[in-house]
Every structure is written in structure tokens, then in C-alpha cells.
Amino acid sequence: MGQKEQSLTDKIQAQLSEQMMGLFESVMQERKVVHRSNPSLAQQSADSIIGSYSNGNAVISGTVGLIPGPMGMLAVLPEILKIMHNQISMVYDIGASYGKETVITKEVLLGVVIGATGTGAASLLVMKGSTILVKRATLSTFQRVIAQLSGRVTQQALKSAIGKWLPGVGAVAIAAWSYYMTRQIGKQAKEIFEKEISWEGNTTPSDDLEDNTTPSDNVLEDLDLSSSSGESENIEFLRVKAIINLIRADGVIEEEERIFFKNMLQNASLSKDEISQIRESLQSKSKLPVDFKVLAKHPDEVVSLMVDLVSVAKRDGNFHITEKMYIKQVGQALNLDAADVEEMMSVVV
Template sequence: METTSENEKSTKMLQVLDWAYEKSLNGIPGVSDPIEVFASSYTKGTGTMLQNVNSLIRWQISKTTTSGFLTGLGGLITLPVAIPADISTGIYVHMRMIAAIAFIGGYDIKDDKVKSLIYLCLVGESVKDILKDGGIAIGSKLALSSLKSVSGKTLTKINRMVGFRLITKFGEKGAVNLVKLVPVAGGIIGGTVNAIGTNAIGNLARKTFIENNDLKDESNGYTFYEDAEFTEAFDINLLKFNSYVNLIKVDGKIAEEELEVFEKELNQSLLSEELKLELISRLYSKENLVVDYSIFKNMINDSLELITNLIKLAKIDNEFHILEKMFIKNVGTQVGFSNEEIEELMTTINATD
């Protein structure tokens, strides 16, 4: 049973959740658009629903770890209760992402049951424990049908339990974890953990509102390839993207221009959506991805494409860092280029070629 103090904290967090939900749907003047506009910006292209949602998740990962969007929100929003702005801001950004995914999936985001589903996505793997404590069995998946016969009173109970779980996560003992999870005034920190956290929440929202979509039965756009020719091309492309990730990180900073090019190339690739999300997350890890470049030695076209793209990527922010040059030279020699050939390529290839 919750103590009086815990009950007060849970009530405050529920107020923050309701505030973040309202702001997600209606937007914040001068800061963010209404959810219909925000979500629609990811559905204007030719991609499938699943591809559009994964693009949304990838961009949210990028924004929450590299831009000043979150750090600037604290001075532009009015919070409902005395909860630190960094917590409320982090919840708002994740809530907005989940609500957009639900909207793209065709759900009525003003429906109370959908609202509770959106709240539940914020707690990640804890969702089953919350529903179990609320007397709801969801089986192997979280979906709207799980709450089909739930009363309004039970929905309120579930929402409060989400609030309490977040208080536990971000409370006094969770303050250290919070610092690793959301940006605070003074700069973006804990990029790796933040990316992983955003990715995990986005994945659960995708499973809930897209993959487990119980509004319709049609395919969600999955395509599986099993032929050997595709597998070989797939492996080469993955090695190339692993190398791009390592280059982007080599100078200790990630430029917005680099992210935009990387995102565009990912969208055009045939890598699985899970791998695309993983590659975005690995941009913010300290460890480099392992790449066996020996496979490129007898593949002239792929070797040239790899080096060309690495040079373009390094130059896209108008700063060809010495560490980027050293990285490209190292890769170039491993795939069979001479030092003279690499120097010539670095001199002649421009980012816009």
C-alpha cells in the first residue's frame, strides 16, 4: 500500500503525465506543433507505416542526444507541479513520440483507453507488472484489446501506477539514473543511455500501436529476404554502415549534417528496421563497431564506394578533422588502396559530389 508521501508523489507525477499528454496532442506555442502536424511530417513520403514509424523513432533518438531542443524547453514551458523541469521535459518528449506513433497507427489518441496505453509505453518492460498488479492479463502482447473491458476507474488506477513507477525510477534514489537518461540545463549528457532509453520506449510503442495493431488485420509491411545474393549484399552494406558509424564518432562530436546524411542513407538501405535503430543507438556508444575490411579487397566497386562515402561524410560539416583523415587512411589501406590513391581521393572528392 502506498504511504501518504508516496501517494502525493504519485499524484504529482500523474499531473505531469496529464500535462505532457495534453501538450503532446495540442502542441506548445512557439515550441512544438500539434500531434497531427508532427506525426504527419513522417507520413508524407512513400514508406510503409512501419518504415515511417522507425524513421520517427530514429529522429527522436538523434534529437534527444545531440540537439539543444530539450535543454531549451525548460525555459519555454510552464510546469503543472513542482517536479524538476528535466524530468517533465523528458517525459513530454517521450510522450509526444508515443502519441505520434499511435496516431500514425490510426488510433483515436483522445480515447481514454488509448491514453492509458500511451502512458504504459513510458515504463518499458515494467508494463506487465503494472497491468498484473491492476488485475489485467495481457498475454504476450500489449494492445488496445487488453483494455477492452476495463472500467474508467481501473484506467485511472493504471495511470496512477504508471506515475508511481516513474517516481520510483526518477525519485530520490533514481536521481542518478535520471541524470543519465534525460538532458539537463548546461548541455546534453549521458547520450548513450538516453539513446537506448528512447529506443526502448519507441520500440514498445511500435509493437503496441503498429505491430500489434488490433484496429486492422492487414500486413504491417514486413518483407523477408532469404536468397544468398541478397544476404551477401546485406552483409557488405552492414559493414559499410558500421564503418560510417565509427567515422562519425572518431572526432568526438556528431554534427547535425552528418546525422542527416546518415539518416538518409539508412532509409534508402535494405537493412532491417531493427538494425537501423541499433546503428543509430551505437552512434552514442564509446566503443567502435568491429569491421572486417578484408572482405572488400576483391570488391573494387564496394571498396571505392566505401571510401568515397567516408570522405563525403567527413567533409559534410565543412570540417575535415585530422582524426577523420587518419581513420579514412587506415580503412583505405585495409581495403587495398595505396596511400597516394587515398590522398588523391581525399583531395578530389567533395561532400556534395
């Protein structure tokens, strides 16, 4: 990533962090008023709540005119924040549907959301048997976890087709990404609210605790979001090969697809040797080898690859049956739930 792109990425994270600091509290107060005025909302099933918010976020995303890369994401930051607002609202509504509205706090909301992004929420929520223990977060702890979340959201978005090297698929990409992540957050909320929720040390939501956490108590202190350049290049190489296999799934490579290949290879961060391997393999009809076990170790990469595949498959408006079959096979290789894969493919933009 160049210096200018890195600067834009840092700016995105900073703006997300700033906007999200008050978002969890404001959404909580907002939903309290809504539920007080409409008690019947708590009678909705968790699954119907998840479906409604997921579809709504996909619609928001599908209207976005996105240019690739950090500049594009910076331009659609208001839409990203709207999506997150809806995701937090969804978590609250799911909690209410389980009769847990009295224990919902900003810590619970943030713990659910960040846990679903592939990051541990140990600084906020702790599993003890069948009970979820909630830690009261001081301002400094909350700020650090918010920074973690904004970094994770930015990473996930820019690693996917929303990023720089897959032109022409931005709207589909962000729709698929927001739909999938909304469903994952919804599932996380169900898992949390199905259990008993209490406050660590017999505290209550109104208690004002000191910040006695140590580095090992905080998710942010111990998690290294960076990866070595070698690993990043290897993973991107795997992703490119998977995308090429998808495009070749119907057995025919059209001229438009050859141009797409050329643009992708020019913009992807691949070594000369990796590019040579791909060009040589394109001369045969065999699938390029992809070690999905490597990708499966990285939750962000799993999400990004699935978003890439769905976005590329839908870029021309014709979602071929062989493309669907290949995406299902990839999902299985990445240990994804078959229903999640089906739902991601069903997103309409």
C-alpha cells in the first residue's frame, strides 16, 4: 500500500472511531424509546429480525456508487455508518426478543458486534459455563475496543472486492459484504442472548468501575492485526487463483474475461513468479490449485474471498449455475455454513 493510500486508510479508521464512540449509546437509547412505544416489537423472532436488517443493509449498499480503494470507501463512510447503526439496532432488538432488554448496555452491544468480526471480545464479554459475564468498560477501555472495531471493519472492506484490484464490482461487493456481516452479527447476538447474562463481580450496569485491566485483559493490547508481506502476497495469490477458477467455471473464456484477467493481474500485489504461474496455467483447462486451508485460518480473508467471488460472478448480471456450484464448493472448503453461502449468493443489487 502506498503512502497516500495508507494515509487515507488511517483517515477512514480515525473517522469511523470518532463516529462510533457515541453510536452504541445513542442506538441503545433510541431503541429503548422505540420498544417502549411499540411493545409488540419484542414478540418478533430473532431470525426474522436478522433477515429484515440483513436485507435492509444490502439495499443500502446496493445503491452506493463505489470507486475501488480507500478513496471509494472514504466517500461512502456515511453508508458504512448507517449499516453499522442498523447492525447495532438489530443486536438490541434480538436482545429484546429474548427478554433481555434490561441487561442490554453499550458494553453488551459492542461485545456482540466485535465478537462477530472475528476478534475476541474478552475485554467486554466472558463466557463462564452457561453464563455470559459482562465487564463494565471505562472510557479508555471502550475507546480502545472501538478503535479495534474500526480497524477491523476497514480491513475487511478493503481486503475484499471493495478494494483496489477488482474493477466494476463495487456495489455488489459492498452489498454482499454488509449482508453477510449483518447475518454474522445477528447469529452472534442469538448465541449471547440465549444464555444468562450477568455482571462480573456482582456489579450492575449502573456501577462505575475503575479501569484495573492489564494488557492481557484487553483485546486490543494483544492482537496484532498486521501480517508479514510474504503471507499477504501468498493469500492474495490464492484469492486471485480462486477468482480465475470461478470465471473459467463454465469452460469458456470470453474476450471481456481476458481483459478482466489482465486488469486484475496488473493491480494485484503478486510477484513476477506468481504472475508467470497464472499465465502458464491459463493455457490449460485445469483448475488452478488453491490451498483453502491457508485462507480458512484467517476469518477476514474468508469473508473477503466469498465477497470477491459473489461480486465477480454477478458483475455481468448473469449468475451462471457453474459459478454457483464453484462458490458452494469454496464455501465448503472454507468450513462455511451452506445456508450462509446460499444467502450471500441470493443478495440482489
